[in-house]
Amino acid sequence: MIEIKNLSVTYRRMTSDGRELRAEAVKNVSLSVEKGRFYALAGESGSGKTTVLMAIPGLLPRGTEAEGRILLEGADLLSMKEEELNKIRWRRAALVPQGAMNSFTPVLTVGRHVEEVLSVHLGLPKKEAEGRIASLFSMAGLEGELARRYPHELSGGQKQRAAIALALACDPDYLLCDEPTTALDVITQQGIINTLKKLVDEKGLGLLLISHDLPLAASVASRLYIMKDGRLVEEGPPREIVASPQNPHTKALVGALLDLEEDS
Amino acid sequence: MKGYWARRTGSALLILGLVLVLNFMLFRMMPGDPVASIIDPNFSPEAKARLSQVYGLDKPLPVQFWRYVKSTLSFDFGISFLTGRPVMEELRSRLPNTVTLLGTSLLLSALLGTWLGMKAALRRGSFLEKCILWSGAVSFSFPSFFVQLTLLMAFAAALPVFPLRGTLSVPPPAGGMALLADYLWHMALPVFSLALLGFGGWALYVRNLMVKILGEDFILLARARGLPQRNIVMGHAFRTLLPTLLTIFLLSLPGIVSGAVITETVFSLHGVGRFLLEAVTGHDYPAAGASFFLLALLTVSCNLLSDLLYGVTDPRVRMERGGRR
Amino acid sequence: MKALLNRWSFWCLLAIILLALFGAGLFDGPPEREVASAFSKPLWLDRTLPPGMELRLGQSAPAAELDWNHGAPAGFSVKISGGESNPDRYVRWTTPDGKSFNLSPLRRGAEVDGRDISFKRSLGLPPFGDAAAALFPAKGAYRAEITGEGDWEGEVVIRMEGGRWGLLGTDQRGRDIAALFVAGIRVSLLVGIFATLIATFLGATLGLAAGYLGGWVDAVIMRGVDLLLSIPLLPILMALAALWGKGLWQLILILSVFSWMGSARTIRALTLSLRDAQYIEDLRGIGAPSGYILRRHLLPETLPVLLASMTLGVPGAILSEAWLSFLGLSDPRVISWGRMLHEAQSFGAFTAGAWWMLLPPGLGIALLCLVFLDLGKYLEERIDPRLRGGTAP
Numbered sequence: 004m005i006e007i008k009n010l011s012v013t014y015r016r017m018t019s020d021g022r023e024l025r026a027e028a029v030k031n032v033s034l035s036v037e038k039g040r041f042y043a044l045a046g047e048s049g050s051g052k053t054t055v056l057m058a059i060p061g062l063l064p065r066g067t068e069a070e071g072r073i074l075l076e077g078a079d080l081l082s083m084k085e086e087e088l089n090k091i092r093w094r095r096a097a098l099v100p101q102g103a104m105n106s107f108t109p110v111l112t113v114g115r116h117v118e119e120v121l122s123v124h125l126g127l128p129k130k131e132a133e134g135r136i137a138s139l140f141s142m143a144g145l146e147g148e149l150a151r152r153y154p155h156e157l158s159g160g161q162k163q164r165a166a167i168a169l170a171l172a173c174d175p176d177y178l179l180c181d182e183p184t185t186a187l188d189v190i191t192q193q194g195i196i197n198t199l200k201k202l203v204d205e206k207g208l209g210l211l212l213i214s215h216d217l218p219l220a221a222s223v224a225s226r227l228y229i230m231k232d233g234r235l236v237e238e239g240p241p242r243e244i245v246a247s248p249q250n251p252h253t254k255a256l257v258g259a260l261l262d263l264e265e266d267s
Numbered sequence: 268m269k270g271y272w273a274r275r276t277g278s279a280l281l282i283l284g285l286v287l288v289l290n291f292m293l294f295r296m297m298p299g300d301p302v303a304s305i306i307d308p309n310f311s312p313e314a315k316a317r318l319s320q321v322y323g324l325d326k327p328l329p330v331q332f333w334r335y336v337k338s339t340l341s342f343d344f345g346i347s348f349l350t351g352r353p354v355m356e357e358l359r360s361r362l363p364n365t366v367t368l369l370g371t372s373l374l375l376s377a378l379l380g381t382w383l384g385m386k387a388a389l390r391r392g393s394f395l396e397k398c399i400l401w402s403g404a405v406s407f408s409f410p411s412f413f414v415q416l417t418l419l420m421a422f423a424a425a426l427p428v429f430p431l432r433g434t435l436s437v438p439p440p441a442g443g444m445a446l447l448a449d450y451l452w453h454m455a456l457p458v459f460s461l462a463l464l465g466f467g468g469w470a471l472y473v474r475n476l477m478v479k480i481l482g483e484d485f486i487l488l489a490r491a492r493g494l495p496q497r498n499i500v501m502g503h504a505f506r507t508l509l510p511t512l513l514t515i516f517l518l519s520l521p522g523i524v525s526g527a528v529i530t531e532t533v534f535s536l537h538g539v540g541r542f543l544l545e546a547v548t549g550h551d552y553p554a555a556g557a558s559f560f561l562l563a564l565l566t567v568s569c570n571l572l573s574d575l576l577y578g579v580t581d582p583r584v585r586m587e588r589g590g591r592r
Numbered sequence: 593m594k595a596l597l598n599r600w601s602f603w604c605l606l607a608i609i610l611l612a613l614f615g616a617g618l619f620d621g622p623p624e625r626e627v628a629s630a631f632s633k634p635l636w637l638d639r640t641l642p643p644g645m646e647l648r649l650g651q652s653a654p655a656a657e658l659d660w661n662h663g664a665p666a667g668f669s670v671k672i673s674g675g676e677s678n679p680d681r682y683v684r685w686t687t688p689d690g691k692s693f694n695l696s697p698l699r700r701g702a703e704v705d706g707r708d709i710s711f712k713r714s715l716g717l718p719p720f721g722d723a724a725a726a727l728f729p730a731k732g733a734y735r736a737e738i739t740g741e742g743d744w745e746g747e748v749v750i751r752m753e754g755g756r757w758g759l760l761g762t763d764q765r766g767r768d769i770a771a772l773f774v775a776g777i778r779v780s781l782l783v784g785i786f787a788t789l790i791a792t793f794l795g796a797t798l799g800l801a802a803g804y805l806g807g808w809v810d811a812v813i814m815r816g817v818d819l820l821l822s823i824p825l826l827p828i829l830m831a832l833a834a835l836w837g838k839g840l841w842q843l844i845l846i847l848s849v850f851s852w853m854g855s856a857r858t859i860r861a862l863t864l865s866l867r868d869a870q871y872i873e874d875l876r877g878i879g880a881p882s883g884y885i886l887r888r889h890l891l892p893e894t895l896p897v898l899l900a901s902m903t904l905g906v907p908g909a910i911l912s913e914a915w916l917s918f919l920g921l922s923d924p925r926v927i928s929w930g931r932m933l934h935e936a937q938s939f940g941a942f943t944a945g946a947w948w949m950l951l952p953p954g955l956g957i958a959l960l961c962l963v964f965l966d967l968g969k970y971l972e973e974r975i976d977p978r979l980r981g982g983t984a985p
Contacts, residue, residue, distance in 0.1 A: 060491055092493030105484040108503045109583055110510070119502065120492050153582040169492075282819065408907060408961035410914045410930075413954030416937060420950055424942040431942060518822070525826030525915075532919060533937065543827060544919055547834045555831065562827055570822055 043224030107154035114150030143168035344557035372461035380469020388477030403471030432535035510581035517573035601966035615774035628757035641755035655737035667753035668706035675746020688732025779928035790848035795855030803863025904968035907961035929953035
């Protein structure tokens with residue numbers, strides 16, 4: 004289980020004339036992710052949801068202050084050194100980045116990315132890696148031969164699926180997905196969400212989905228968190244939240260959602 | 268793909284042709300009678316006319332141009348007005364010195380600069396980074412010849428560790444090893460000074476590129492994958508940087524000819540750069556024309572080669588280049 | 593603009609400009625004047641060497657005292673100018689041990705040098721004797737005076753050549769390096785500023801045209817930029833300087849013709865991004881002519897960028913001028929810092945160990961370049977606050 008307890012994150016930046024700029028992005032957030040369940044963290048952009056996600060594998064920018072605790076099966080990730088974190092990253096918790104992100108090294112083939120991870124974390128030689136890459140790609144719904152392509156030679160949807168294949172490489176317990184469906188067309192979006200859902204149901208992964216798309220988040224997650232201005236303003240099963248939102252911000256969001264449903 | 272290369276080669280040839288025409292015109296319009304500059308003004312008119320004939324200066328311009336193109340393309344650049352020996356022979360005796368000077372110093376400064384630039388980018392805010400940011404501005408502001416003159420003053424005049432001038436001692440020492448040692452002793456300060464002048468710019472350049480790349484999403488994601496630092500820096504960041512670096516390296520080759528002119532003048536080396544300077548100031552048309560043609564050839568082939576290499580090292584270009592540029 | 597007053601480079605540039613304008617007044621006589629013996633060290637260096645000195649005698653001051661605390665000077669000369677010749681009057685030299693010499697009768701235009709055999713003979717010395725040593729036998733108070741019968745209007749200059757002179761010493765011809773240094777500022781500033789001014793004007797015009805008009809105009813201009821950027825600059829400049837002449841204005845023109853590419857690229861990119869901006873399209877929509885849009889809207893928008901790129905371009909021009917002058921491709925009559933370095937190298941500053949010939953012009957060039965770099969950086973930051981930087985602590 005990943006437990007985030009009272010997490011507060013403050014970004015710091017030095018200006019050239021020596022002043023320090025501070026921005027508190029996350030304020031006292033607590034949430035947890037269990038294996039075999041689908042979680043969604045929704046909120047508008049700038050609400051701090053990506054900061055929460057990046058804090059889990061310790062990927063906040065250097066010099067950022069993070070208080071509170073992030074426990075992975077009881078071990079505090081926030082206090083870990085880089086070398087210890089490197090043993091957890093990808094093997095225990097892997098990241099599925101936003102498809103529009105420049106997430107693959109442009110001069111390496113997609114397959115090479117998977118191969119590297121397999122060799123670093125599992126010590127798999129190149130020969131064995133090839134077979135595994137093929138099965139990973141088919142798990143993510145991609146043809147195996149796409150592994151020989153360079154990132155720029157893939158379409159947005161293919162890149163997103165390749166990112167999922169890469170995330171699954173070391174059999175992680177948790178998947179952290181940062182807006183995996185943004186900038187994709189609706190059909191591709193649905194396909195990717197279905198793939199993720201299948202992974203949770205069949206492989207028992209714990210999945211945290213970050214999205215600004217509340218209807219999408221509410222439709223797939225078994226537990227929904229909503230953030231606003233760095234604070235967690237709502238949490239619970241999506242059905243309950245939609246039925247009786249507590250926070251005025253959520254009310255407005257849900258209201259818009261209901262209007263949409265009535266229209267259709 | 269084929270069309271792209273055809274176009275690149277075509278424009279390279281066009282530039283070479285242009286240089287030929289310019290060369291021909293430029294040096295025939297230069298002030299100062301070339302014949303007067305090689306012979307005594309008291310020569311008889313007949314003797315002058317005969318010399319003009321030897322150099323082909325009495326023929327009409329189109330004929331002169333045709334002969335010029337034909338001989339230049341076969342690397343026959345004629346007889347130098349100043350030394351009276353074939354230009355090609357003069358160049359051949361000087362080229363090894365220049366290649367040694369430029370090759371060693373460029374390699375040294377590029378390697379050292381790349382290494383330091385990477386280190387600086389990885390340690391933002393460190394003393395090393397500040398030094399490199401500073402050394403970039405300094406190497407951009409201090410005239411190269413001033414730095415070299417100062418080094419010469421310090422390590423050849425005040426502390427006579429290195430020789431003041433020349434490529435070899437006069438008379439040169441006997442014996443292969445002694446000769447080599449003497450040569451290295453003479454080349455040490457020029458090479459070292461050129462490398463010193465170059466590495467700051469390289470380091471700054473690599474540092475800036477590296478800082479930009481280290482801020483990219485794919486580096487953050489490489490970290491997220493728990494890869495060791497060495498993999499991230501070399502396998503991802505540097506690998507992405509490499510095509511750009513190779514291109515810059517090749518494109519900087521013609522430019523360092525300027526460095527050769529200056530360095531060989533400061534250290535009185537027997538090289539192509541100083542030959543070029545003497546040819547230009549001494550109205551030595553054949554020598555200057557040959558130098559400029561070779562310089563253009565170097566520039567054009569480096570441009571072509573850098574395009575080729577970029578295509579090989581950067582997969583993004585292989586496809587896009589087909590239609591663009 | 594207040595931030596500008598806090599920049600060291602602003603005050604430095606101001607001081608340099610003032611020195612260029614009024615610095616000549618600090619020295620009597622033109623910088624070409626030979627003031628002391630060749631390769632004299634700066635005054636503040638090596639105090640055991642006698643400094644170069646002059647005594648001036650005239651009608652108002654017929655006598656002068658001199659406290660001499662060194663060995664004999666390297667040279668000694670007496671020069672008489674103005675006034676009618678009066679052979680009855682002469683210059684008398686009294687040494688601390690009470691001996692006195694008749695240096696020279698007051699003949700109009702007479703010049704007496706310590707090396708002249710006739711002068712040595714008049715002092716009673718053998719032809720190979722050292723006149724300076726005879727005239728300076730000891731440390732102490734010396735006295736020079738005009739004595740004899742009758743009136744005389746004129747001036748006597750007695751010069752003792754030492755190994756030290758002035759703030760920065762002298763060069764191979766005995767000219768004052770400090771005066772040459774001040775005179776050299778002018779060339780660097782003129783070339784640096786005017787070459788970039790013209791280059792920026794050229795670049796802005798071509799960049800605006802390429803960006804705004806597009807099509808084949810753009811293609812031709814940008815191909816030209818690529819071509820000019822790929823050829824090595826120095827050899828071309830060398831050829832053109834040798835071909836076209838070595839004058840200052842020719843040099844400025846040559847330099848600007850080969851350095852407009854950077855600003856053309858910048859301005860083209862900026863114009864392209866502005867061209868499609870809504871208000872420009874609106875203007876075009878209501879039928880504003882291209883010339884009007886270019887002049888009244890695109891140019892003012894691009895002006896600050898131009899100013900910054902111009903300031904950053906100045907060091908390049910200054911360095912190019914220095915290169916050419918150093919290679920001897922500049923007008924030998926014009927004093928410039930590059931020329932000073934050329935002469936230092938060609939006329940044996942090394943064998944004389946005269947490092948003071950090297951450092952002032954070299955450091956002058958570097959300082960001026962750093963000043964413009966810093967000013968350019970300041971301007972860039974004003975235009976684009978993102979450049980002000982900031983790093984993670």
